[in-house]
Amino acid sequence: MKYRHTIIGGTLLLASLLSGQVLAANQPATPSKIDWSVEKSWNLPAKPVDVAYSLDGKRVFILTDQHNVLVYDNLGNLTGTIPVDKGVSAIDIAPRGEKLFLINQDAKSFSDLTIDFIVDINTGGSPFLGLATAPVTIVLFTDFECPFCSKIGPVLEKVLEKNPATVKIVFKNMPLAMHQFADPAARAALAAGEQGKFWEFHDALFALPAIDTNAIDNIAVKLGLKIDQFKSDMASPKIRQKLDQDIADAQKAGVTGTPSIFINGHPMRDRTPEAFQQKIDAALGKSEKK
16 A cells, blocks of 8 residues: 655646636745644665555555665664565555565566564463474464354364474464453453363353353353352453453554464464465475475
8 A cells, every 4th residue: 555745747837728828927825725744754775766655554665776675664663675676666565564566667567475574472371282392383363252263273273283293372362342252251261271271261162152241151160160269360450461461462463353373473364274384394494395
């Protein structure tokens, strides 16, 4: 998504407008209807050729005469450099900057690049499956009322079964505001975790056709939880803080929907078992062709 100012060179002559009169050069200027201020400005290491920035304003892409695209955050910090061919003269991006589009005048070509922004995600204290020391960490941000989140579970189970010594799956909450019971369901699962029953509660929630307060209470009873402790933990500052931390981690990672999945910080778009395996093998430094 590009927002740009266009400068048209040359002389613009307005002539013979109905009356055939040419506007006088010394015509008094009309009062300005525009107010402006500089919001961001920073020095660049090379001459800029083109610019585009994400719809959310978080990333700025600058094509330079050194045949690369510099990617900045909204504070002017350089987060990465993407080399491009010599003939590239114009760029554009997808709304969140997840794709970069290149126009090459010399080659008369258009290129579409997919961009992964690698993020560091805090997983300390989060529930996980697999070995704690596994070299590949799959982080899943989910919402217990999200209909798509329940479908990703079986896929991840197969991934873990195939890679028991190398993969760890970390669960993170991201309750969406549109779902009334997503927040209490998340707190309930975390509260169950205080009694060692997080995953049992997790599975039971996703097995429900619909979630409400009675359904949450019924799961607690069926799992044999200490109800007084469960209720107390659900309402405790400790559980609230855990959930808020998950939400903050999701926002920092740029998560806007669920399920959102990251493999060693790389966002996962293709959720097929084959795609997971390719990403896992790449993370382990293996060749994708065996």
